[in-house]
Amino acid sequence: GAGVSQTPSNKVTEKGKYVELRCDPISGHTALYWYRQSLGQGPEFLIYFQGTGAADDSGLPNDRFFAVRPEGSVSTLKIQRTERGDSAVYLCASRIGGRDTGELFFGEGSRLTVL
Amino acid sequence: AQSVAQPEDQVNVAEGNPLTVKCTYSVSGNPYLFWYVQYPNRGLQFLLKYITGDNLVKGSYGFEAEFNKSQTSFHLKKPSALVSDSALYFCAVRDKGSGAGSYQLTFGKGTKLSVIP
Numbered sequence: 511g512a513g514v515s516q517t518p519s520n521k522v523t524e525k526g527k528y529v530e531l532r533c534d535p536i537s538g539h540t541a542l543y544w545y546r547q548s549l550g551q552g553p554e555f556l557i558y559f560q561g562t563g564a565a566d567d568s569g570l571p572n573d574r575f576f577a578v579r580p581e582g583s584v585s586t587l588k589i590q591r592t593e594r595g596d597s598a599v600y601l602c603a604s605r606i607g608g609r610d611t612g613e614l615f616f617g618e619g620s621r622l623t624v625l
Numbered sequence: 626a627q628s629v630a631q632p633e634d635q636v637n638v639a640e641g642n643p644l645t646v647k648c649t650y651s652v653s654g655n656p657y658l659f660w661y662v663q664y665p666n667r668g669l670q671f672l673l674k675y676i677t678g679d680n681l682v683k684g685s686y687g688f689e690a691e692f693n694k695s696q697t698s699f700h701l702k703k704p705s706a707l708v709s710d711s712a713l714y715f716c717a718v719r720d721k722g723s724g725a726g727s728y729q730l731t732f733g734k735g736t737k738l739s740v741i742p
Binding site: 553601 | 629657659669670717728731732733734
């Protein structure tokens with residue numbers, strides 16, 4: 511597609527449930543990032559993929575959070591045993607790999623609400 | 626560790642007046658600096674970046690920013706504000722240094738710009 515696509519755009523779930531958020535990056539972009547944006551805050555780094563591998567997952571808050579990118583394109587962010595504090599907008603971004611000075615292109619985000 | 630400070634939560638400016646949105650940063654090495662804009666219910670959009678070279682960087686929609694190494698600042702400016710510029714603006718920094726962590730882009734908390742007709 512023309513831009514970064516994220517689904518679902520909105521997800522409401524109950525505390526303790528499992529959630530998957532999907533990101534389809536711009537075609538040809540090998541670098542992919544997940545960020546989390548809480549209300550009134552700037553985006554907070556979660557994880558960075560270069561190709562299929564997670565090159566930096568230092569931003570994942572705990573082991574309930576996990577992300578995969580098995581074929582080097584689409585990525586899924588997985589949250590187990592959701593908590594109310596996980597409520598936020600989860601942003602995905604991609605960048606042309608090899609041009610590490612390149613800007614990130616963001617999707618519109620998946621808004622997660624944990625009741 | 627790298628960080629960004631945007632000291633103003635909100636900036637109000639009259640249409641047609643110049644605007645400035647402030648940003649200061651901290652990195653251990655040399656910085657890559659970025660400005661993004663976020664309109665309501667939309668994703669972040671890239672405005673401009675400083676990588677190297679001329680300290681004055683020009684970007685989209687008539688915006689520009691000046692890199693000041695001694696003051697560790699990268700303020701966003703526009704000579705004449707439009708009502709349509711009203712949005713949330715984020716400054717971001719990356720360290721040029723090597724290592725996996727250097728690919729992290731660290732964002733400020735954002736500044737809400739309101740341009741008053």
